[in-house]
Amino acid sequence: MILDGSRGRKNMTKDLTVGVVGLGAMGLGMAASSARAGFRTLGFDLAPEPAETARGAGVEPVPTLEDAFAADRIVFSLPTARDVADVIKRMAALLQQRDRVVIIDTSTSEPQVTRDLAQRLAAMGHGFLDAPVSGGPAGAANGALTMMIGGTAKDLADAQPVIEALSSKAIHVGESGAGNVAKLVNNLLCAAHMITTAEGLRLAEAAGISAESALDVLNAASGRSMVSEVHFPTWVMNEGFDSGFTMALMQKDVRLARKLAEDTGTKMPLTEKAARLWAEASYAATDDFTRMGDFRNKG
Numbered sequence: 001m002i003l004d005g006s007r008g009r010k011n012m013t014k015d016l017t018v019g020v021v022g023l024g025a026m027g028l029g030m031a032a033s034s035a036r037a038g039f040r041t042l043g044f045d046l047a048p049e050p051a052e053t054a055r056g057a058g059v060e061p062v063p064t065l066e067d068a069f070a071a072d073r074i075v076f077s078l079p080t081a082r083d084v085a086d087v088i089k090r091m092a093a094l095l096q097q098r099d100r101v102v103i104i105d106t107s108t109s110e111p112q113v114t115r116d117l118a119q120r121l122a123a124m125g126h127g128f129l130d131a132p133v134s135g136g137p138a139g140a141a142n143g144a145l146t147m148m149i150g151g152t153a154k155d156l157a158d159a160q161p162v163i164e165a166l167s168s169k170a171i172h173v174g175e176s177g178a179g180n181v182a183k184l185v186n187n188l189l190c191a192a193h194m195i196t197t198a199e200g201l202r203l204a205e206a207a208g209i210s211a212e213s214a215l216d217v218l219n220a221a222s223g224r225s226m227v228s229e230v231h232f233p234t235w236v237m238n239e240g241f242d243s244g245f246t247m248a249l250m251q252k253d254v255r256l257a258r259k260l261a262e263d264t265g266t267k268m269p270l271t272e273k274a275a276r277l278w279a280e281a282s283y284a285a286t287d288d289f290t291r292m293g294d295f296r297n298k299g
Helices: 005-010 025-034 050-056 080-091 092-096 111-123 136-141 155-165 178-206 211-218 224-235 247-264 269-279 290-291
Strands: 017-021 040-044 075-078 102-105 127-130 147-149 167-174
Touching: 017 025, 025 040, 025 050, 025 136, 025 290, 040 050, 050 211, 075 155, 080 092, 080 111, 102 155, 111 127, 127 155, 127 178, 136 147, 147 155, 147 178, 155 167, 155 178, 167 178, 178 211, 178 224, 178 269, 178 290, 211 224, 224 290, 247 269, 247 290, 269 290
Parallel strands: 017 040, 017 075, 075 102, 102 127, 147 167
Antiparallel strands: 127 147
């Protein structure tokens, strides 16, 4: 189900307080979008550096997790499923005592970890949505993310005003964990498209056609993808390689997708090859993932 954001924006409950846990490139942008939508927004991060930037965007930096968990709705933007589970574990006593809250986890997490956490929180009377996002730091800062959401209809309804402040499109995929599954499939394909598009442009140049001309053709024909239409023109062709999403993060997502395939007994020979290429890539963990599209690098 695709949510209608335009209607919800008109009916937002402005007196909600939103807590954002994790003020990295994505979390900081989402916190800014929440504040811009009119919510009182509390931001927490282990690192002190984002605080001033957050304050400049209308976000109130708070010194502790407990402060962020005083909010009516809580948004997570954390690196891994373990980080998500650790925060819930750390806040378990507080959650046992407080009124109902819905947590919107935008991290790219693991479906089974999400299902376990949702069940645990439901037993306490709280809601938990897995709501991983696509759109990068720019989409986060502009409230223009795409969200793929897993969870109950009640939790979704309670979280909808905040979701609509953060996204331009939100798709309710199914029950708990479904959003994570959809995100892993999406990122696996994105990773594969990065490799195949680079190889296609390399072939075009080897055969005497400029990569620019070949890319124009791809994007006007059936070979196009968002990777060819957005990523290559914006971050690869100019050799900027600065999308804001690291090799380590994409390698993690591809690894989780590969594990999901193993757990479900799904055979994927082509994407398995792409996954191996990502796992064996020689780039540094902190390098931008778009470097895998460097078709000029013959290595």
